[in-house]
Amino acid sequence: MKKSQARSFLAIEFASSGVKFVKMTQSANRFDLVDARFVPVSLERDPEKQAELWKAAASEMLAGEDVKSEPVLLVVNTTQTCFAQFTLPKLPKKELEGTLKWKMKDQLPFPVEEAVLDYRLSEPEKIGKQLRCQSRVCAVPKSVVDRYSKVLSAVGCREIVLVSSIFSISSLASTLLQAKPSLVAVVDIGHSMTEIALYAAGRLSFLRKISFGGEVVNTCLTQSLVTERGTVSLTHEEAERAKQTESLFDPMGEHLIAAKVEASKLHSLIRPELERFIDELKRSFHYYAEEHGDAGLAAARVVEHVFLTGGTSRLGGMCEYLEERLDIPTQQIQLENELAIQSQARVKDLSPFYRLIAAVLDHPYVPASYAGHAARGMKRVLGKLSYKVVAIACALFLVAVGWILDFNYRRIVHARQDLRAQVDNLIPGYEAAQNIRSLERKLERAQILMSAILEKEPLxxxxxxxxxxxxxxxxxxxxxxxxxxxxxxxxxxxxxxxxxxxxxxxxxxxxxxxxxxxxxxxxxxxxxxxxxxxxxxx
CATH class of the missing domain: 3.30.1360.100 (General secretion pathway protein M, EpsM)
Structure with a gap:
């Protein structure tokens, strides 16, 4: 029996604190983590300088990888992500994206023409006399996707697959679905942003992103405090060490942090932001219950379990604190239970790489681009043919291309003659068209000036x-x-x-x-x- 060949997956994310990268392989139903790396990158005001820093980090991570033939999953995490779900009739593929954009237009805070969609469709079910399917759609601005895609293209990536959200957690069954709750919340607490995702029967049903993370905690911990020794404050480095070694939720700690601040003071520093964070979680859960529950199903729309992930979720005492305040069972996602970790990965904590790993595990449902499939299929076919057959096929292909080009050339010459005759008939209206164009240019300049003025205004x-x-x-x-x-x-x-x-x-x-x-x-x-x-x- 022929042994199945392992598939490899590359995933990369440009986060606010740096660039993350994972490489995984799949053999049968087993996933192996081959590499997981993080390169810190500072945030720059100059977009070109920022792109150069990202490019350098991406080049370092992707060095030695076959990015010209293998797809790269681009995981995009932005507060501008919009999520919705619809029930649609079975549609031809060429009409599907246009229909989804039309359905999403009222959900977006930006023009629908600027939206890039990432979606999943369930298997069609017969409802009445018509086949219908559930669609889950995420939309992100094209400007955001293009910004990251240009960096990957600059380092040689040919096929880039957008992943704007984790649509299914079915592949994380060892951790998330062991108790088989009907509705779970995955709270991904990152450096500057937290994603709240609710999964009904393993499928994404609600998505919200809020401004809370390690950056907020650092800002709180570095506030000035008035003590018996005078006004003191932790440095950024001391705050980072405190996050890793101290319990920020212990109001009784008496020992000094960095010989400056009592441990019990740390909780009072971060408590206002923690209260806001708890309120946002409760508000999200309540909104979902109100929107999706009814008299008979309200109980099935209550969050039964909360799972934490992301680098900031590892704060000492965070899990127990949220469980107490939310009154919902809460635990960390143990990604090491879902895949085998090869020795070269050398990763102590997988939480910061949750989105990348989950994106790869969810990848069988990701629609890869047609061009990538075609290129790999052509490569497999040509590899089995002899040189002589390939040469003849190439010659015939060139002859066909020459004939097509000649046919199109003659068609263009004929079309040019028709166009010239039409232009001759339009000359009387040329002066009026010039006046209209002049007005259009003035309007464009006014719009540019207005945009420049509004860009300098605060929100x-x-x-x-x-x-x-x-x-x-x-x-x-x-x-x-x-x-x-x-x-x-x-x-x-x-x-x-x-x-x-x-x-x-x-x-x-x-x-x-x-x-x-x-x-x-x-x-x-x-x-x-x-x-x-x-x-x-x-």
Missing amino acids: WLELFKELSHSFPPEAVLESVTYGEGILVVKGRIDGTGDKASVSDLALAMEWPIFRNVNIVRTEQREDATYFEIRCLLS
Whole structure:
């Protein structure tokens, strides 16, 4: 009996903290992790400089891989990802994507023409007299996909397969489906973003991304604290070590962290953001239950188990804390139970690579591009033929191409003559067409100018939301101005407010969209304390 040949899979993700890469092989029903690597990459404001940094990291990771003939899974994780599911009749493949885009147009915050779709279809079922299937669709902006695809193309990748979400967790049965709950939540806590995905019977049914992760925790841990030894704060490196070695959820710890801060203070520093995180999880679960439950099925739409993954999910005590606050069984995803890890991988923790590994395990359902299949099929066929047969086939192919080109040349000459006759008939209206074109150019210039002006404006709605969270009830906002990258906030604190109250307000504004918050002026009057605060925007 002939032994089946192992398939290899390459997957890469451009994350906010760096570039991640995994290589896996599949033989029969067994998956092996051959390599898993992470290269830190700093975020740059200049897109070209950022692309060069990503290119260098991708070149290092893909060195030695056959990226010209093997597909590369591009895993895209962005807050702009939109998810929806529909019931459709059975459609021809050429009509399917257009239909899905039309169905998604009301779900997207960006033009549907700019959407790149990643979707899965269930097996058609007969409903009434018509075959219908369930479609699960994710859409991401084309600009985001193109940005990463250009980097991969620059390092030699020929076939790039988009993976914008994990549509099925059926291949993670050893961990996620061992208790066979009808609805589970997979919470992937990364560096700057958390993905909340709900799976009904192993299939994606809800998707939401929120701004919470290791970056937020670092910002909280590096806040200044007033102690008996004066004002102290952890450095970024000390905060990273504390995340890895300390329990951030222990309010009783008395030992000092980096000889500066008591361990019990760490929880108070991150508690406000943890509360927001818990509220977002509860709100997502409740929304799903409201949207998908009814009188007879509401119980089946309640999340029965929460699984954590992602690098930040490994914080000491995080799992137990979420289980207590959510009152739902919570555990870590153990990816090592799903695949064999080869010695050269040398990975202690697979959590940061969850999306890549899960994308490969879900890959049998990913529609690969036609060009890649055709190229590999042609390579297999030509490998079995003799040189003489291949030479004759190539000669016949060239003759056919020459005949087609000659036929098309004659057709183009004839079409050009017809076009010239039509142009001669259109000359009287040429002057009017020139005037219309001139107006169009003026309109285009006006639109470009308007876009340039709007790009320099901040997101006022988000800005005022954050100000409302930061301002105490006794503080009154009098004016907000923005210019040359600097936000100026003026207001007063009524009653017995003092400079310390203004300092507390400035400290509360420090995150997430305000940076370098400085108190420019305070003035104590009889009725209130007046202040002026300046800061930068993230």
